C-alpha cells in the first residue's frame with residue numbers, strides 16, 4: 001500500500017470525537033478547528049482524495065502543525081496522525097526554508113555563526129549552546145574491557161556542531177557501561193527534517209545512507225530524541241534507540257556511581273521522547289541515578305516547546321508564543337541547570353533564556369551524568 005492509501009486508511013479511523021483537541025498546542029493557540037488534529041485530518045483527507053485544492057490557506061494550516069503527536073497519545077481510536085500529515089505535506093511538496101542541514105555549506109554557516117558576532121535570530125540560535133570541544137571523529141571507541149556490544153552513534157547534522165559535549169559524554173558513558181561505540185563518517189542527518197517538510201526523496205536518500213553506515217552493528221543510538229524517533233520508524237531493523245532510553249535501562253543497575261549535585265535543575269522532556277517514542281518516563285527514571293538532586297519538570301511532559309523541527313527558524317512568532325510559558329516557569333523558579341534531550345528544544349530554550357537575561361546552563365542530560373560520574 002502506498003503512503004497516500006496508508007494515510008487515507010489512517011484517516012478513516014478518525015471518528016471526529018474531538019477528544020484530541022484540548023491536547024493540541026496549536027488549537028489552544030489559534031482556537032481554530034483547522035488548526036486542530038481533527039480539522040487537519042479533514043483537510044489532509046480532502047487534499048489526498050483530490051477534493052480540496054492545495055491553496056495557501058490549506059498549506060498554512062497543515063504547516064502550522066508541530067508534529068508533536070500529543071493528538072496521537074490522546075486519541076482513543078489510535079489514529080496515526082503523523083502518517084496523515086506527512087503524506088499530505090508530501091503531496092504539497094517542500095515548503096519554507098530548505099529542510100536539510102546535511103550540506104557542507106549549511107554546516108559551515110552554523111559553525112561560523114557560533115564564533116562570529118553576527119546579528120539576527122539564526123546567529124543567536126547558533127551561539128545559544130556553549131561549545132563543548134570538537135566533534136568526535138569517525139572511528140571505533142572501545143571500552144576498557146572486552147565490549148559486550150557494538151553500538152553506532154549518530155552524530156546528526158546539527159548535533160555534531162551544536163552539541164559536541166553531549167556526543168563526547170555519550171561515548172564516555174556508553175564505554176563505561178561496556179559498549180564499543182562506532183561513529184561512521186557516512187552517517188549524518190537522520191532525515192526527519194526532510195520527511196516532515198514534504199521532501200520524501202531527500203529523507204529516503206538520507207535514511208538509506210544510514211542503513212548502509214550502521215549495518216551489522218548491535219544497535220544505533222541517537223542523542224537527540226527527534227533523530228531517535230525518525231530512525232525508530234524509518235529503519236526499524238537497525239534497533240535504534242534514544243540515548244536516554246538506553247541509559248535509563250542500564251545505568252540504574254550498573255556498578256557506576258554518580259555523585260549528587262547541589263543545584264536546582266529543570267527537566268524538560270521533549271515531545272519526540274514523550275509522545276513520539278512513548279518513553280516519557282525514561283528521563284525521570286534516569287534522573288533518579290543522581291542521588292539527592294533537586295529537579296523539577298519543566299512544563300508538562302509531551303507539551304511542545306515550539307521548536308518543532310524547523311519551526312524555530314521558519315515560524316518564529318508561533319515558536320516564541322509556545323515557548324513563553326516554559327520561560328515564565330524558568331524565570332519564576334530560577335534553576336541553575338536546564339536539561340533537555342533534543343537539540344532543537346535545547347537551542348530554542350537556551351536562546352529564549354538568553355533573550356530574557358536568564359543565567360542558566362542548558363545541557364543534554366548525558367553531559368551532566370558524565371560530569372558527575374565518579375571515576376575509579
Ligand code: SF4
Nearest residue numbers: 014015017018020075
Ligand atoms: S484524531 Fe482521534 S481523538 Fe481526534 S477527533 Fe479523530 S478519533 Fe477523535
Ligand code: SF4
Nearest residue numbers: 024065066068069071
Ligand atoms: S501533532 Fe501536535 S500540533 Fe499537530 S495536530 Fe497533533 S497535537 Fe496538534
